[in-house]
Amino acid sequence: AQSVTQLGSHVSVSEGALVLLRCNYSSSVPPYLFWYVQYPNQGLQLLLKYTTGATLVKGINGFEAEFKKSETSFHLTKPSAHMSDAAEYFCAVSHTGANSKLTFGKGITLSVRP
Amino acid sequence: DSGVTQTPKHLITATGQRVTLRCSPRSGDLSVYWYQQSLDQGLQFLIQYYNGEERAKGNILERFSAQQFPDLHSELNLSSLELGDSALYFCASTPTVGSGANVLTFGAGSRLTVL
Numbered sequence: 080a081q082s083v084t085q086l087g088s089h090v091s092v093s094e095g096a097l098v099l100l101r102c103n104y105s106s107s108v109p110p111y112l113f114w115y116v117q118y119p120n121q122g123l124q125l126l127l128k129y130t131t132g133a134t135l136v137k138g139i140n141g142f143e144a145e146f147k148k149s150e151t152s153f154h155l156t157k158p159s160a161h162m163s164d165a166a167e168y169f170c171a172v173s174h175t176g177a178n179s180k181l182t183f184g185k186g187i188t189l190s191v192r193p
Numbered sequence: 194d195s196g197v198t199q200t201p202k203h204l205i206t207a208t209g210q211r212v213t214l215r216c217s218p219r220s221g222d223l224s225v226y227w228y229q230q231s232l233d234q235g236l237q238f239l240i241q242y243y244n245g246e247e248r249a250k251g252n253i254l255e256r257f258s259a260q261q262f263p264d265l266h267s268e269l270n271l272s273s274l275e276l277g278d279s280a281l282y283f284c285a286s287t288p289t290v291g292s293g294a295n296v297l298t299f300g301a302g303s304r305l306t307v308l
Contacts, residue, residue, distance in 0.1 A: 121301055181226075181238070182238070
């Protein structure tokens with residue numbers, strides 16, 4: 080079984096400040112890890128993903144995440160927040176296999192203060 | 194536009210009724226997934242179809258059913274609706290059967306309100 084924990088439901092930062100959204104996963108097999116973003120009244124879209132290889136993954140809009148196996152974590156960061164980053168962010172886990180499915184965390188709402 | 198089309202965008206109905214949500218996957222994608230998003234449960238996987246066949250089942254209620262047609266569009270049927278079924282229902286698609294490393298492409302969702 081696999082699961083994702085996103086602690087806290089809401090994070091608020093000032094524009095220009097560091098964004099850090101935490102994600103911890105549980106998986107009995109090597110995981111594939113994803114961050115998706117959901118803007119108001121829209122579907123989810125992929126920010127970045129980790130499958131194999133380099134553990135630091137860069138995504139769209141200046142976001143990046145680092146896979147740390149020893150900590151079972153895949154935290155999302157962005158050096159400088161922009162107002163347009165305000166959205167809900169979901170961490171998700173999957174794994175290889177024909178019947179694998181994506182399991183999402185509860186999501187974190189990011190607010191950006193001017 | 195993600196390429197995944199969901200209709201209707203909004204639906205308001207009464208308890209006890211039945212509704213059908215429709216999804217057209219991205220061109221070339223054979224696998225369709227349905228997710229339910231609610232405030233208390235978050236994003237819950239309901240069911241997956243691949244090329245017309247059911248491949249995986251998640252937390253789908255017996256009152257709900259789905260199918261994927263030969264043209265690859267999918268329908269999610271919700272019956273005997275209860276207030277707690279009010280949620281945003283997402284469809285997503287991938288080219289192949291396993292979500293694995295594949296990126297799910299999501300539609301914009303169908304918001305169901307049960308009064």
